[in-house]
Amino acid sequence: MPGEIQNRTQVYLDNAATTPLCAAAQAAMEPYLVGTFGNASSPYAVSRNARAAVDRARGQVAALIGAQPDEIVFTSGGTESDNWALLGTALANWERRGHILVSAVEHHAILEPAETLRDLGFEVESIGVDENGQVAPEAIEHLLRPNTILVSVMAVNNEVGVCQPVAEIGALLRERGITFHTDAVQAAGKLSVSVNELNVDLLSLSAHKFQGPKGVGALFIRRGVKMRAWQRGGAQERGRRAGTENVPGIVGMGVAAEIAHRNLSQNQTYLNSLRERLEQGLKSLPGACINGSSAPRAPHITNVSLAGQRAESLALNLDLMGFAVGTGSACASGALEPSHVLTAMGRSQSAARASLRVSLGVQNTVSDIDNFLDAVKQVLQRN
Ligand SMILES: Cc1ncc(COP(=O)(O)O)c(C=O)c1O
Structure with missing residues (x-):
């Protein structure tokens, strides 16, 4: 068909970028795209049904992270949740401005709003990581100031899969009454996530990372935490986040959360x-080094540097052979910048430029892994 984009990808190994929508979420969403199309905030029957579906989904998402339903606010995804956590806390502390700590390996959805807050007069500081990409709770304790208002440290890093000691950091911040946010976008559905065990006040989620739909997420806001609405307008989400609710998306997120749980x-x-099979195979390749492998990691992400290689060329060749993987480089102003995560871990520019991120999903099979390893070997032999 003219204009149709062919999906040449046979084996999808970039599940940290997004995951395929699960069939149950798709089926649950369909009635809310057509028949039950009502605005969830209107008073008549078609809308009351939509409202009931949103409330059901709120319970399903809350259960995934051990929260109360009224502590869940639906957003447009992980990026909005992260931005709101930072900007909403800053707004709530506007008079005193204050000091904010974010880890050096956060997603850009945290690093960029942190830069905005710096421009607006907040004292923003970066928390360094060790060679495995982990933040030390003692390092945070050392950096705290009397005017620290917020700390943000992600639960699982999206490039290397390394887990942070979120519960320990949360415990030390709770004693001091400092708001603590964690980006759990890569943790939810992969590890057990409990807001109470983690001692967090704010936590970001994104549905499309756990087989839900794209463009919907949530922010957990613990009862009583000082937080201002950012997106203003109507009184949806009890005045905390304005905008007509994305009912089909929210319903899909709820079902995906229930299944993931x-x-x-x-x-x-x-x-x-x-992943064990994948890493055994990768380790046998010349010059291979698995980044962050000495730290606890989520089960779906492997980041490998292949000495002397260029990741973008490897990824391109693998794509031609039918395998989708990510690289550790980001395209910034037309140039491929080495990953800020790997450089914060002390990896050289060349090792960072030689890194591939292979991220697994429940739809992948043992033969996907074996075929991928064969393909990598073929590409390396040609180079
Ligand atoms: C750790 C992390 N935070 C935030 C995001 C942004 O989420 P979304 O794509 O839902 O905006 C991502 C997506 O890659 C992520 O991996």
């Missing part, structure tokens, strides 16, 4: 076994 331990075991 139910299948958590079986998925963890499966993804761990796939």
Whole structure:
């Protein structure tokens, strides 16, 4: 068909970028795209049904992270949740401005609004990481100031999969009454996430990372936490986030959250076994180094540097052979910048430029892994 984009990808190994929508979420969304199209904030029957579906989804998302339903606010995704956590806390502390700490390995959805807050007069400081990409709670304790208002440290890093000691950091911040945010976009559905065990006040989620739809997410806001609305307008989400609710998206997120929660331990075991096989194969390649492998990691992400290679060329060749993987480089102003995560971990520019991110999903199979390893070997032999 003219104009049709062919999907040449046979084996999708970039599940940290996004995941395929699960069939149950798709089926649950469909009635809210057509029949039950009502505005969830209107008073008549078609809308009351939409409102009931949103409330059901709020409970499903809350259950995934051990929160109360009224602590969940739906957003347009992880980026909005992260931006809001920073900007909303800053607004709530506007008079005193104050000091904000964010880890050096955060997603740009945290780093960029942190820069905005610096421009607006907040004292923004970066928390360094060790060679495995981990933040030390003692390092945070050392950096705290009497005017620290907010700390943001992600639960699982999206490039290397490394887990941060969120519960320990949360405990030390709670004693001092400092607001603590974690970006759990890569953790939810992959690891057990409990807002109470993690001692967090704010937590970001994104549905499309756990087989829900794109363009919908949530921010957990603990009851009583000082936080201002950022997106203003109507009184949706109890005045905390204005805008007509994305009912089909929210319904899909709820179902995906319920399934991810139910299948958590079986998925963890499966993804761990796939990753073990993948890493055994990668380690046998010349000059291979798995980044962050000495730290605890989520089961779905492997980041490998292949000495002397250029990641973008490897990824391009693998794409031609039918494999989708990510690289550790980001296209900034037309140039490929080495990953800020790998450079913060002390990896050289060349090692950072030689890194591939392979991220697994529950739809991947053992033969996907074996075929991928064969393809990498072929590409390396040609180079
Ligand atoms: C750790 C992390 N935070 C935030 C985001 C942004 O989420 P979204 O794509 O829903 O805006 C991503 C997406 O890659 C991510 O991996």
